[in-house]
Amino acid sequence: MKDIEKKPTFLENVDMMVNDTITKINIDSNIAKILKTCRSVLQVKFPVKIKNQIEIFHGWRAVHSTHRLPVKGGLRFSTNVNQEEVEALASLMTFKCAVVDVPFGGAKGGLLIDPKQYDEESLEKITKKFARELIRKGYLSPARDVPAPDMGTSQREMGWILDAYKSLRPDDINHAACVTGKSTDHGGIKGRLEATGRGVCEALKEFFRHSNELTKHSIDGTLSDQTIIIQGFGNVGINSAKALYDNGARIIGVAEREGGIFSEDGIDIYQLEKYQSEKQTILNFPNTQNVKKSIDLLSYKCDILIPAALEGVITLNNADTIQAKIICEGANGPITYRANKKLLEKKKVIIPDIYANAGGVTVSYFEWIRNTSHIRMGRLNKRYEEDRGEAIIKAIQSISDKNIPKNLIKQLVHGANEEDIIASGLEDTMRTSFQDMLENKEKYDLDSYRMSAYAVALKKIEKSYLELGI
Numbered sequence: 001m002k003d004i005e006k007k008p009t010f011l012e013n014v015d016m017m018v019n020d021t022i023t024k025i026n027i028d029s030n031i032a033k034i035l036k037t038c039r040s041v042l043q044v045k046f047p048v049k050i051k052n053q054i055e056i057f058h059g060w061r062a063v064h065s066t067h068r069l070p071v072k073g074g075l076r077f078s079t080n081v082n083q084e085e086v087e088a089l090a091s092l093m094t095f096k097c098a099v100v101d102v103p104f105g106g107a108k109g110g111l112l113i114d115p116k117q118y119d120e121e122s123l124e125k126i127t128k129k130f131a132r133e134l135i136r137k138g139y140l141s142p143a144r145d146v147p148a149p150d151m152g153t154s155q156r157e158m159g160w161i162l163d164a165y166k167s168l169r170p171d172d173i174n175h176a177a178c179v180t181g182k183s184t185d186h187g188g189i190k191g192r193l194e195a196t197g198r199g200v201c202e203a204l205k206e207f208f209r210h211s212n213e214l215t216k217h218s219i220d221g222t223l224s225d226q227t228i229i230i231q232g233f234g235n236v237g238i239n240s241a242k243a244l245y246d247n248g249a250r251i252i253g254v255a256e257r258e259g260g261i262f263s264e265d266g267i268d269i270y271q272l273e274k275y276q277s278e279k280q281t282i283l284n285f286p287n288t289q290n291v292k293k294s295i296d297l298l299s300y301k302c303d304i305l306i307p308a309a310l311e312g313v314i315t316l317n318n319a320d321t322i323q324a325k326i327i328c329e330g331a332n333g334p335i336t337y338r339a340n341k342k343l344l345e346k347k348k349v350i351i352p353d354i355y356a357n358a359g360g361v362t363v364s365y366f367e368w369i370r371n372t373s374h375i376r377m378g379r380l381n382k383r384y385e386e387d388r389g390e391a392i393i394k395a396i397q398s399i400s401d402k403n404i405p406k407n408l409i410k411q412l413v414h415g416a417n418e419e420d421i422i423a424s425g426l427e428d429t430m431r432t433s434f435q436d437m438l439e440n441k442e443k444y445d446l447d448s449y450r451m452s453a454y455a456v457a458l459k460k461i462e463k464s465y466l467e468l469g470i
């Protein structure tokens with residue numbers, strides 16, 4: 001396809017989106033200046049000896065805003081990472097944290113690497129060396145800057161980073177809080193792995209709860225009546241797909257690096273996950289047809305499209321071909337500025353990244369609280385709640401001759417454990433944030449959920465800076 005868009009960079013795309021909202025909602029001009037600037041960027045080039053050869057690795061950590069500390073943001077390992085990309089992603093993190101009321105500033109890091117080219121032992125060495133560079137230069141600690149998994153990184157890398165931090169700062173009693181998205185054996189929290197995907201599902205559920213919004217956009221039915229195509233079958237893609245599948249929606253297409261698969265009848269997501277982990281591909285999954293050019297799947301007919309792989313996949317080149325009525329951004333920055341305009345002209349509903357994929361940072365915040373408070377959530381009150389439930393049941397039964405059904409008793413005496421608390425906190429966050437967005441949309445007469453999400457964030461950050469003094 002002919003490239004008709006002279007491509008603005010990812011950072012320019014984010015800046016233009018922020019600017020549009022700033023001009024609509026009257027933000028203090030000094031604060032606007034601050035928010036258009038990335039506070040600091042650390043660039044490191046460090047040697048690692050791999051199989052007797054020295055290799056030089058190139059990494060960055062960008063800190064966008066320090067109005068709240070620590071700053072928070074993922075660490076990605078990819079061959080496309082560059083300084084502009086991490087600055088753009090750090091800026092998105094500042095706004096994302098504000099949208100969902102997570103009291104952190106925004107940051108992002110990246111290492112220029114193709115992780116698939118290295119064995120586990122080498123990757124551990126590289127990750128720990130990168131972590132030590134960040135720690136020594138003040139870009140990684142529980143109080144200042146806390147990374148999390150992102151593209152190309154997972155629980156495993158977070159564990160290695162924690163180990164590097166512990167060995168350099170053994171006296172820091174809060175060491176477990178230097179990174180989130182760790183395994184539960186090392187201070188991670190149940191539900192963090194799935195949090196971003198579950199948040200995407202919660203965002204869509206909340207949208208479908210608002211009948212006025214559905215009518216405005218001529219959308220019929222409930223979430224479970226919708227057909228969905230997802231791009232990216234990694235952490236965000238798989239967990240969005242599972243949560244939506246569990247909520248009865250039909251996933252009809254999945255696009256991955258090597259190609260896509262499609263089935264009008266719907267894809268069994270749990271079987272696909274198993275298949276992918278065995279075969280290392282999603283292609284040739286039973287009862288689906290392969291789609292040779294993965295990007296083409298984004299233009300197939302469906303109700304909801306979830307780009308959950310990488311930025312800049314919907315551009316002026318393909319915006320016109322998108323048939324989905326709703327686009328829910330699981331990835332960061334999947335729609336370029338100009339494509340966003342075009343899609344809005346075509347009356348598409350865009351549920352923006354800084355809200356839709358904020359479930360991850362929300363649960364990361366819960367994990368950080370767990371680590372700094374040194375106690376598992378629910379540990380103190382679970383048994384107490386259960387005893388209380390049992391006492392209430394006994395009291396009711398002693399004054400009535402009716403038997404309470406067993407499943408209701410089970411529900412009533414269940415004390416909330418960590419998973420219950422996290423799920424409830426995530427759901428509540430996604431619901432209240434969407435309601436804030438709707439209020440701002442109306443208040444400032446904004447034409448998209450993206451603008452209303454930025455409005456929520458900008459107003460909160462403006463207040464924070466003005467109260468602290470610039």
Ligand code: NAD
Pocket residue numbers: 074149150151152153196231232233234235236237255256257294308309310311330331332333357358360361
């Ligand atoms: P991941 O590495 O686990 O998964 C990304 C998937 O996308 C991989 O399976 C990869 O093969 C696939 N992919 C890469 N290029 C592709 C292409 N051109 N076409 C189709 N598929 C392609 O990463 P992730 O953590 O799931 O992150 C995905 C996106 O979500 C990123 O934009 C990331 O910044 C964003 N995000 C992640 C989190 C999180 O908690 N992990 C939180 C918020 C936002």
